[in-house]
Amino acid sequence: MTTIRKGNAVFHPAKALKSAKITKFAKHYAYMPEYPANGNRNTYHSDTQKPTLHNITHHIMYTVDQLNEQLIELAFSEDIGDGDHTTLCCIPEDAMGQSRLLIKEEGILAGVRVAREVFREFDPTLQMEVFIEDGAHVKPGDVAFIVSGKVQSLLQTERLMLNIMQRMSGIATMTHRYQQALVDAGTKTRVLDTRKTTPGMRMLEKEAVKIGGGTNHRIGLFDMILLKDNHIDFCGGIHNAVTRAKAYCKAKGKDLKIEVEVRNFKELDEALAEQPDRIMFDNFTPEDTRKAVEIVAGRCETESSGGITFDTMIPYAQAGVDFISFGALTHSVKGLDMSFKAV
Numbered sequence: 001m002t003t004i005r006k007g008n009a010v011f012h013p014a015k016a017l018k019s020a021k022i023t024k025f026a027k028h029y030a031y032m033p034e035y036p037a038n039g040n041r042n043t044y045h046s047d048t049q050k051p052t053l054h055n056i057t058h059h060i061m062y063t064v065d066q067l068n069e070q071l072i073e074l075a076f077s078e079d080i081g082d083g084d085h086t087t088l089c090c091i092p093e094d095a096m097g098q099s100r101l102l103i104k105e106e107g108i109l110a111g112v113r114v115a116r117e118v119f120r121e122f123d124p125t126l127q128m129e130v131f132i133e134d135g136a137h138v139k140p141g142d143v144a145f146i147v148s149g150k151v152q153s154l155l156q157t158e159r160l161m162l163n164i165m166q167r168m169s170g171i172a173t174m175t176h177r178y179q180q181a182l183v184d185a186g187t188k189t190r191v192l193d194t195r196k197t198t199p200g201m202r203m204l205e206k207e208a209v210k211i212g213g214g215t216n217h218r219i220g221l222f223d224m225i226l227l228k229d230n231h232i233d234f235c236g237g238i239h240n241a242v243t244r245a246k247a248y249c250k251a252k253g254k255d256l257k258i259e260v261e262v263r264n265f266k267e268l269d270e271a272l273a274e275q276p277d278r279i280m281f282d283n284f285t286p287e288d289t290r291k292a293v294e295i296v297a298g299r300c301e302t303e304s305s306g307g308i309t310f311d312t313m314i315p316y317a318q319a320g321v322d323f324i325s326f327g328a329l330t331h332s333v334k335g336l337d338m339s340f341k342a343v
Contacts, residue, residue: 061222064203068114071200072121075160087155095151098343099158101165103142105337107173110134110211111165112144114204118161123153135172135211146343158340166335167201168208174333175212178310178326182317189317189324192217192303196327205330217325225249228261229282238267242274259303268292272299280325282306286315293320 062070103109112134119126126149132138147154179191191214197205206216218224227241235241238260245258259278260271265288271279272295281292283306296302303323304316313324 067203068117069121071204072118072160074200075163076122079160080156084152084156087152091151091155093150093152096149097151097154098146098148099154099340100146100343101144102339102341103138103144103336104140104339106139107137107169107336108176108212109136109138109144109165109169109336110172110208111168111204114164114168114207115145115161118157118164119147119153122157123150125149126153126157144338154340154342162338162340164201164204166338167198167333168204168211169336169338170333171205171208171329172212173336175209175214175329178313178329179213181310182313182324185314185317187314187317189321190215191329192323192325193329194325194327195220196331198330209329214329215323217323223256225256225258226261226280227259227276229263232261232267238262238270238274242271242276261305265292265295268295272296276300278303278322280305281321286319289316289321290319 101115109132112130112132116128119128126147128145128147130145132142132144138144175191175193182189182191191209193206193209193214193216195202195218202219206219210216218226225245227235227238227245232238232241235244242258242260248254249256249258257277259280260274260276261280261282262268262271263282268279268281278301279292279296280303281289284292284304289304293302301323302321303325304319304321305325308316308324308326309328313326316324
């Protein structure tokens with residue numbers, strides 16, 4: 001049984017996910033929920049028998065590699081099902097061949113490392129010869145890599161590999177464009193991503209941002225405390241929210257950075273009094289951002305957020321903020337055009 005160690009505790013994902021079982025079989029995967037004995041998936045003998053997301057996930061901490069492996073397994077399961085009947089009906093099992101990844105649009109390449117994992121997970125006998133690595137500038141006509149092996153395997157891995165690489169390359173390309181524009185404008189402001197990612201693909205999309213030259217904000221809810229407007233309002237103010245956050249970290253033995261979102265200058269003064277690690281200016285104008293940066297005067301990191309686009313970001317950067325966060329990097333990106341063609 002696989003175990004995951006975090007701190008002094010050892011967790012057993014198979015036990016924690018006792019409401020389901022994963023079965024692996026030749027060339028594809030299936031997720032099979034265990035329903036009650038009567039066969040009705042909506043009927044349980046008591047509320048305590050019905051699993052909830054809170055109960056399932058609260059005690060599990062997966063590594064990045066484990067999360068990516070689960071994504072690949074699930075993606076193969078939903079794509080191949082009980083078999084790729086198009087390939088199986090016309091391609092002999094022992095047929096061998098090659099396919100190449102052909103770039104069809106200029107941009108920043110990302111996802112080569114993950115492509116290796118996709119091919120290896122599906123068919124370890126596939127051989128991948130890489131000519132262009134992650135982070136490289138590519139143009140139409142470039143060949144990033146060639147994969148050799150069973151034709152059935154090449155055909156069945158094509159779509160998943162392309163889906164991942166096109167999306168990651170699109171994110172890396174967009175991130176590079178934003179960050180380079182800030183550099184060209186003579187600023188030191190860094191591009192930040194957000195949690196507005198595709199469910200299940202967060203680790204890959206965050207990796208793509210870094211490949212493109214951006215900076216990762218918190219990965220999830222577990223690695224930083226970000227006190228946003230709703231947290232602050234529910235707590236009754238910034239002082240209460242930050243005080244509780246610091247007490248929580250001390251009690252739990254956690255060394256987490258604390259960021260506070262502010263909506264006006266009154267909240268900015270309140271936040272500065274609490275000495276957070278970073279203050280986020282939410283929906284400030286560039287003029288108010290400059291004033292806010294002067295008030296902070298280097299006492300903590302600063303971040304601008306809220307509806308800022310590529311066309312409007314330069315004045316915010318010139319106001320002197322350390323970071324600008326863009327949800328669009330991952331929720332509104334266009335994939336980079338490429339194809340996987342038989343040689």
